[in-house]
Amino acid sequence: MNEIKIFCPATIANLSCGFDVLGLCLDNVGDEMIIKKSALKGVRITKIVGANLPLETEKNVAGVAALALLKALNSDAGFEIEIYKKIQAGSGIGSSAASSAGAVFGINELLGRPFATKDLVPFAMQGEKLACGNAHADNVAPALLGGFTLVRSYAPLDIIQIESPSELYATVVHPQIELKTADARSVLKQNVSLQKAIIQWGNLGGLIAGLYTKDYHLIGRSLHDEIVEPLRSVLIPGFDVIKQTALENGALGSGISGSGPSIFALSKGKTTAYKIAKAMSEVYDQMQLPYEMHVSRVNPDGVRIIEN
Amino acid sequence: MNEIKIFCPATIANLSCGFDVLGLCLDNVGDEMIIKKSALKGVRITKIVGANLPLETEKNVAGVAALALLKALNSDAGFEIEIYKKIQAGSGIGSSAASSAGAVFGINELLGRPFATKDLVPFAMQGEKLACGNAHADNVAPALLGGFTLVRSYAPLDIIQIESPSELYATVVHPQIELKTADARSVLKQNVSLQKAIIQWGNLGGLIAGLYTKDYHLIGRSLHDEIVEPLRSVLIPGFDVIKQTALENGALGSGISGSGPSIFALSKGKTTAYKIAKAMSEVYDQMQLPYEMHVSRVNPDGVRIIEN
Incomplete structure (x- = not known):
């Protein structure tokens, strides 16, 4: 070759x-x-x-x-x-x-x-x-x-x-703004409360368990970020509305992809993933914010x- | 009835x-x-x-x-x-x-x-x-x-x-000292470093994955506590020696049970669990510290x- x-x-x-x-x-x-x-x-x-x-x-x-x-x-x-x-x-x-x-x-x-x-x-x-x-x-x-x-x-x-279960799909919307990794890192705090850290590792444990047991509800209940998302999401226009829209349209969970500005939603099945994409599109269309939209199964x- | x-x-x-x-x-x-x-x-x-x-x-x-x-x-x-x-x-x-x-x-x-x-x-x-x-x-x-x-x-x-895998055994030694839960809680800090919290949830994810996949080595690699054990272990006489002894005798991992003073070690198989119990006993015998010892499979x- x-x-x-x-x-x-x-x-x-x-x-x-x-x-x-x-x-x-x-x-x-x-x-x-x-x-x-x-x-x-x-x-x-x-x-x-x-x-x-x-x-x-x-x-x-x-x-x-x-x-x-x-x-x-x-x-x-x-x-x-x-x-x-x-x-x-x-x-x-x-x-x-x-x-x-x-x-x-x-x-x-x-x-x-x-x-x-x-x-x-x-x-x-x-x-x-x-x-x-x-x-x-x-x-x-x-x-x-x-x-x-x-x-x-x-x-x-x-x-x-x-x-992980085979029917897991991701919807990813990428608002066309510039968000440098360095800026996304600078909003992080060096210390976090022990109480929130415990919630975070409880959720991570639940997420891993949900993936192994193909329990989509448990995956959804566990997809929360107590620590970083509240700090970083303010840097992403429309984050709260996009996330809420994803959840209302059947997403198991939604959050920031990497250090942003892309926002992901996970869902069970392709149909729901496309429904979420459509609903997210409407939000950014209304805000007149350009975006790219991706729908993909987990590879x-x-x-x-x-x-x- | x-x-x-x-x-x-x-x-x-x-x-x-x-x-x-x-x-x-x-x-x-x-x-x-x-x-x-x-x-x-x-x-x-x-x-x-x-x-x-x-x-x-x-x-x-x-x-x-x-x-x-x-x-x-x-x-x-x-x-x-x-x-x-x-x-x-x-x-x-x-x-x-x-x-x-x-x-x-x-x-x-x-x-x-x-x-x-x-x-x-x-x-x-x-x-x-x-x-x-x-x-x-x-x-x-x-x-x-x-x-x-x-x-x-x-x-x-x-x-x-x-x-969890069926061959997982616990060895638990209970040094006969009084350690009040309130005292064990008072040494905790309200805030922890984000860096250590990330290590902690990485390990918890690894531990849950190891339990589902019956990967004893992964369970062992994941059994670390970055955050609480360093603060609480100083309240337990001989903790470091007992833990080190457990690991040297084949334990997958070892740590504080609950808020102490008991110390646990997990191992694969009954034979190793009893070997660890014997070695732990020798440590406390030498320190002339009274203790109770338990060996049990996971129920x-x-x-x-x-x-x-």
Whole structure:
């Protein structure tokens, strides 16, 4: 195999009570990448379509992630990467993670899979470090592995794949405003009340239990964020109305995707997910706020090969 | 049925990262109660063996829990309760909860089960309110339901039964010191760092996932308490040595049971649990500190009928 074309999915991190630990993978929202073996040693980004991003390998998240993988393998192989961006940067659904995850997944395939997919996470995290200064795994883990992933620990890195029911759908609306991750982080407080933290981990326990037992009601009852959402949601126009609208239209729960500004809702079944999308659209239409809307089932597989 | 004899199990609450939400039920550690129907309306505590506790119904946790149940049923039935205490008060393994849970379970049986067992939790919580001022469910829920229970929420009350692997054993050592719940609570801080809270809910997520997937290693990796154990463990003589000894002898994890002073260790299999008990004993023997030692599998059923 000398060339591979892959789909690099968008992801929802900071899933309500799972702030900084729990994320999920989307199915029909994502970038595409073409990666080719090259006679020339090293990694070159040869084409970027759909976004104004740096072509220099060391300044591109896909490039940095790819270099981290090759360094670990002590490999002098060469690769050319074409990136077809469909996920907007700064949307809060893992745009940089999709590129980082795609690069390491694709190169690992072309090299005959020296690493298990799970072991690619640390390399993709290097792309995240370039993107936001923090080598977090919240988005690259679900992008690579699919489904729901829990980052139990960073020291040592411990990623847990969480089983989830098959009828779970996400509706994601991305209001076209700029919300920098740094600004979204600056509203956080260093300390939280023990009382709220206990509510948060009770809900996270309920959410994990609901996913394993396919108990949609329990999933819904648990999808609350006591700590971060109240601080961040004020940065997102119409957040309260969008969330309320989602719940009134059958969502199990709703919250901020990543560090925003995208807002997600989870629901049982495609019909409800589209109904929520329609209702959310009406809210932003009325506010005359431009937006992108996505409806996707939870993608159980993560990055996938389109052609090779 | 006019009379029932029941086993009322001890329980471990505040299970490491599951502070205030997660507890488990023990199997061969507990009280016994005999409850009889009486022609005389109301609830009377007729005998208490093994502890110096009040016989007045309104001052006894079993009495208060029983009255709460009868009030909800608007019942004018009469009952006599005999309590054979084997769990020491103030041990941190749910002594008051065993009596509260036993009273409501037994009376509910004698009345032909007007309530499902799960719905008895709020009545048993009234006994906890008398015992410590706080109507918590951490111990009465696992005592009534068995296994691991998660108190996801108090408003509204939402108790989740968590599946767990069958080979899980607990070793519990109870150093014979007095540690009042009020003192154990007073060392807590009202605020915690967000960073530590995230580690805590990551671990709780991992623990719940480990229980569902019967992944003993994951259970072990997740059994950490970042927040409460560092503050409370200093109140328990030898805590660090006992915990370290448990881990060195094969425990998956170890921590404070309830609000102490008992220390628990979880392990896979009876042999390891007894090995840990022996090693813990040697530590306290050397310190010349009196203790009680318990080894028990996780009790999947909760309160049970011995005779009726």
